Amino acid sequence: MxxxxxxxxxxxxxxxxxxxxxxxxxxxxxxxxxxxxxxxxxxxxxxxxxxxxxxxxxxxxxxxxxxxxxxxxxxxxxxxxxxxxxxxxxxxxxxxxxxxxxxxxxxxxANWHPHSAVSHYFGRWKGVTSGESTDRAGYKSSAELAERLGASPPHVHARVPAEQRITLPETANTSMDELLAQRVTCRNFDTTRQLPLATFSRLLWRVFGAQAAVEMVKDHILIKRTSPSGGGLHPTEAYLLVQRVEGITPGLYHYHPIDHALEPLDAPDGDLHALANTFVAAQNYYADAHVQVVLVSRFERTFWKYRNHSKAYRVCLLDAGHLSQTLYISATEFGLGAFITAAMNEVDVEQALGLDPLLESPVAICGFGIRSSEFATIEFDPQQAIWSAEQSATVGIPAATTQNSNSQLSKESDS
Ligand SMILES: Cc1cc2nc3c(=O)[nH]c(=O)nc-3n(C[C@H](O)[C@H](O)[C@H](O)COP(=O)(O)O)c2cc1C
Incomplete structure (x- = not known):
């Protein structure tokens, strides 16, 4: 032997x-x-x-x-x-x-860098309920948080005294600024309404669809997405847990980025909402989303180029972050709410989706859907883009101490 x-x-x-x-x-x-x-x-x-x-x-x-x-x-x-x-x-x-x-x-x-492999595998959760761990830590509210942990590090890191700062000119808002101002992480989804199929389809196409595919050399194809990707390799796959989309049977799917098509997967027996809740570690407000998108990194695709590379895993995580932001902005444009979380039960997700974690594993879960008109769970909306100041106050968010608009020129040009 x-x-x-x-x-x-x-x-x-x-x-x-x-x-x-x-x-x-x-x-x-x-x-x-x-x-x-x-x-x-x-x-x-x-x-x-x-x-x-x-x-x-x-x-x-x-x-x-x-x-x-x-x-x-x-x-x-x-x-x-x-x-x-x-x-x-x-x-x-x-x-x-x-x-x-x-x-x-x-x-x-799969060419894993050993530190990254250890960090990823042993950071995975199974059957964790994140709310319970917050309860155990003893800080459910901001007041409890401050009491237990003391003051947070400052919200702004000033490196020179105020008089040494070079104030930049005010500039005009564009439609992009208006759109970004509407982006608020959604924790209140309308569980009574179905998402229109056309909106669902456009969102998936825009965020995850391959806008082009190019065979760089034989057997090495790069796809183009609306988000950037380290090495152009796009290791991130979109797996969907669909609950309420017109014309789509609730269930688990993989999104095919070239065919712009759903690939149905066998869902484990039982309630789909319960599975959605397990995925997001019992953050039940996220389990209510019309669609959850599990961002699964196919590590071996990125590690094929960046072999045993200390930055390669970070590139995969950053990739997912970019896709998430494109999803947030696109959902916002369509008047929908979106979220992201890293508090997820990767092991349960892998089992449900049939993934081998040595090769591919979830790095984040996003979701989107129709916003509820009821403000039941806290959202951070100091600019009142979605909720009124009174509604924010009812869930414990104080009024903003600063409202930066930087829109002087836009106001002038409007008049
Ligand atoms: C990487 C990442 C992980 C997050 N994880 C969670 C989470 O587990 N639960 C949650 O309720 N919100 C989560 N959020 C949302 C943040 O709480 C939210 O972005 C933040 O409060 C600021 O609010 P805004 O997105 O509306 O500006 C996460 C955001 C990011 C970028």
Whole structure:
């Protein structure tokens, strides 16, 4: 049997602090700290506790070339090697360890930078309800937030005294400024109305559609979207959870950007609204959206060019951010509300959509739909683009301290 180490591995000395009566009785602070070593290897999808002896062995055994088991057993205890094989941190060419080997090879073939792979995989959630974690942290309202955390870092970072600032001229608003001023993250969707099919179709086409496709060289096609993309590779796929669109059966879909078509997917059994709620970690106001758009990054597409690159994962995240803003602005133009969240249960989403997280995984969830006329959940609208000052006050938003319009010239030219 030939052995090597798994290809991506970080070892974390994790400290946990617990109440300790003995320490208290001995006049101490009543706390005891414990450090355990955890192996974070993304091909395993969950962290593994290891001993210091195992950590020593893992820091010596290489990941690139195979070594016969017997040769390693001269240096390390055979039982230790077997334990590490069992844990999946050592890889072998033996059939018994085929599953871990295949996953490790898949991770390596996808050209992940190891730090990014660890950061992504171990940041994923399953079955988390974000509201409960906020409750546990003890800050549901802004007042509780300030009480628990103290003052926030300043809202503006001034680098020179006011008199040294070079004030820029006021300029005229254009229709783009008017549109941007209307963009307010929506947490109040109308669950009684259907979104018109034409609006849905135009929105998807504008944000996610391939406006053109170019075969740069044989078998390397780039698509053009209305948003920029690192390397022009557009790794972000749009998966849709549709609840209320005229003529579209509620369910899960993948959007095909060249055919401008929906690809129906099998939805898990059960209530679609409940699934939408699970996706967004029980932020139920987002579960009400007519359409949720799961932005799934096909990492291997970007990593094909930027191999084992420390910036490549960041590029994928930025990609999703750009698409989200185009979605927000487009929805706003059509008089709709839109949102984005990173508080999502990636593992549940992957299972529902049939994604292998070593290759493709959600990086954000957006959504859009018809706004409700009722202001039940807080929105940040200090310019009263959607809600009146009185409505904002009812959900606890104070009046704005500053209203920058910078629209002097536009006012003059209007007159
Ligand atoms: C990356 C990102 C993640 C966000 N996540 C959440 C979220 O989990 N829940 C939520 O209610 N809003 C979320 N938001 C929306 C922000 O709360 C919102 O943008 C902010 O309050 C400012 O309001 P505005 O978008 O109306 O200007 C997120 C926004 C961004 C850009």
């Amino acid at each position: 030939q052995i090597r180490r798994c290809s991506a591995l970080l070892i974390e000395p994790r400290e946990s602090v617990a109440f300790d009566l003995d320490s208290l009785l001995a006049g101490g602070n009543g706390l005891s700290a414990n450090i355990e070593l955890l192996a974070l290897a993304p091909h395993l999808l969950s962290e593994v506790a290891i001993s210091t002896v195992e950590a020593d062995a893992l820091s010596i055994i290489g990941a690139t070339s195979w070594t016969p088991f017997d040769a390693l057993a001269e240096k390390f205890d055979a039982a230790l090697l077997h334990a590490l094989l069992q844990k999946g941190l050592l890889i072998s060419d033996d059939e018994r360890h085929a599953e871990n080997r295949e996953r490790d090879e898949k991770l390596r073939a």
